[in-house]
Amino acid sequence: MSSHSSLLPLIYLFLAILFIVGIKQLSSPKTARNGNLLAAFSMLAAILITAYQEKILTVPLMLVGIIIGGGVGLLLAYRVKMTDMPQLVALFNGMGGGAAALVESAELFEKLALHAPLFLARTIPMTIGTGVGCITFSGSMVAFGKLQGILGPKASKSFILKGLTSILAAVILISTVLFLVRINPTVYEILAAAALVFGIVMVLPIGGADMPVVISLLNSFTGLSVAFAGFVLRNNLLIISGTLVGASGTLLTQLMCKAMNRSLSNVLFGAFGAQEKEGAVTAGSPSSNGSIKQVSLEDAAVLLAYSKNVVIVPGYGLAVAQAQHQIRDLADLLGKKGIEVKYAIHPVAGRMPGHMNVLLAEANVPYPQLHEMEEINPEFPRTDLVLVVGANDVVNPAARVTKTSPIYGMPILNVDQAEKVIVLKRGMSHGFAGIENELFYNPKTYMLFGDARETLQKLITAVKEV
Amino acid sequence: MSAHLLFSLYVFVLAVFVGFEVISKVPATLHTPLMSGTNAIHGIVLVAAMLVLGSAHTSIQTSLGFLAVILGAANVVGGFAVTDRMLQMFKKKPTVSKNGQLDE
Numbered sequence: 001m002s003s004h005s006s007l008l009p010l011i012y013l014f015l016a017i018l019f020i021v022g023i024k025q026l027s028s029p030k031t032a033r034n035g036n037l038l039a040a041f042s043m044l045a046a047i048l049i050t051a052y053q054e055k056i057l058t059v060p061l062m063l064v065g066i067i068i069g070g071g072v073g074l075l076l077a078y079r080v081k082m083t084d085m086p087q088l089v090a091l092f093n094g095m096g097g098g099a100a101a102l103v104e105s106a107e108l109f110e111k112l113a114l115h116a117p118l119f120l121a122r123t124i125p126m127t128i129g130t131g132v133g134c135i136t137f138s139g140s141m142v143a144f145g146k147l148q149g150i151l152g153p154k155a156s157k158s159f160i161l162k163g164l165t166s167i168l169a170a171v172i173l174i175s176t177v178l179f180l181v182r183i184n185p186t187v188y189e190i191l192a193a194a195a196l197v198f199g200i201v202m203v204l205p206i207g208g209a210d211m212p213v214v215i216s217l218l219n220s221f222t223g224l225s226v227a228f229a230g231f232v233l234r235n236n237l238l239i240i241s242g243t244l245v246g247a248s249g250t251l252l253t254q255l256m257c258k259a260m261n262r263s264l265s266n267v268l269f270g271a272f273g274a275q276e277k278e279g280a281v282t283a284g285s286p287s288s289n290g291s292i293k294q295v296s297l298e299d300a301a302v303l304l305a306y307s308k309n310v311v312i313v314p315g316y317g318l319a320v321a322q323a324q325h326q327i328r329d330l331a332d333l334l335g336k337k338g339i340e341v342k343y344a345i346h347p348v349a350g351r352m353p354g355h356m357n358v359l360l361a362e363a364n365v366p367y368p369q370l371h372e373m374e375e376i377n378p379e380f381p382r383t384d385l386v387l388v389v390g391a392n393d394v395v396n397p398a399a400r401v402t403k404t405s406p407i408y409g410m411p412i413l414n415v416d417q418a419e420k421v422i423v424l425k426r427g428m429s430h431g432f433a434g435i436e437n438e439l440f441y442n443p444k445t446y447m448l449f450g451d452a453r454e455t456l457q458k459l460i461t462a463v464k465e466v
Numbered sequence: 467m468s469a470h471l472l473f474s475l476y477v478f479v480l481a482v483f484v485g486f487e488v489i490s491k492v493p494a495t496l497h498t499p500l501m502s503g504t505n506a507i508h509g510i511v512l513v514a515a516m517l518v519l520g521s522a523h524t525s526i527q528t529s530l531g532f533l534a535v536i537l538g539a540a541n542v543v544g545g546f547a548v549t550d551r552m553l554q555m556f557k558k559k560p561t562v563s564k565n566g567q568l569d570e
Binding site: 022026040043055056065069073078086088089092099100102106107212215223227229231235240243247249252255352362372 | 482548
């Protein structure tokens, strides 16, 4: 950083304010888009200033790197289907964490090559930043792989994980201390390698339903890693923005845990990961209590058309089938027949909190029809019919009654309290948690099997004919 | 402890508090866009990557810096673009009805 420009810190301060206001606006529905644009503007300014400062035209690699990276990012951002949003956020997050670790490494090797003195003021943030950045990078990539379906459930179990985590943690800790005492590039490389493996081992056993929490946590980790890069480079804008993301990300992670009624440590080390293996077997017992009842399209249409009020519970299956538009058409049709239609949105419906809202917004579902869990739950006893489309764990009564169930304690939509329930599903497969759902065996539940999109289309035709 | 480090620590600690305060109440609807938006903001690491690459002396620093620039640029451009795409969908319909009923 050139010392003659005292203007730069002032500009940085202004840009930091824009980031803060941007995040503030992002947390309210009315101003969210504006907030994002504000932050993007601030970012663009920061990048342009740096480009000018570093005389980008004399460093062709810099321009090439920005074009390659920016191009790939833009392509991914505009190509991604809304259903695949969680893994894309994970991917971008991993890239950020990786970049932070690379920055810190480059700084270290530069100083070593120049035989410049390295004081603790630099080496401490350097090691912590590298460790956290590496964990974020590999952890996010595993999260991406799991959500994208590249890493199946088998991969989660193929590791002897429990002992390994503690061993790796010890290696990270020891190499950090060793490095701080006596700077040595090999120790640094061991630290980075151990952190990379730690990220993999940490995320691999975590169940799909908990993935949003993990991504949010990794997001705040990246923020921290970037803040440490700011310490290393003595750049306050980096410290402020990184820390902002680190802190707000931590809070967001807590909010998400709350929405699922789980503690963070429980998500990271507890229930799902460990119990997933037995869960599928033990929780299967209720199935012996009854048999499922299938319903034909025509009968389902009659049930719908003769209800006074209908609550639709959309789940991830709806999103996978890209049936957002069909469900809205059906809801509109029922609305025209004078039936009151509401959507019940579980906080973690889809694969990220708020994901379902995005998907339904894409299909132009009117906002006032969307109801969150606390709001709609008291209404189920007065509801004639609930139509569950591609949702499973979030309507599983086991969360309320079965103490041994891995999802016990998770707040659910109490659809079993309604008069009748139609469950539209592809087959009898399990949800993310990999457990049996008693709702399907409930005498008032009717199962309608088929692809959500196709079946809804047929259902619309059938309802029209009623 | 150098004055510079001390100053940086002040900045860090205050930023932690700002970060906690700034998103005290967020409706679940916005969790995904907020996560994605803050995800884009830590793309500021691109600035760090550019600084490192700009002052690179050795080939190892150049290659590390170059890689960091690519990753950082993807993070920042993709992050903001995808967040905007998401939020655009909220805007398309009448978000605020007459009685000001917003899903909180």
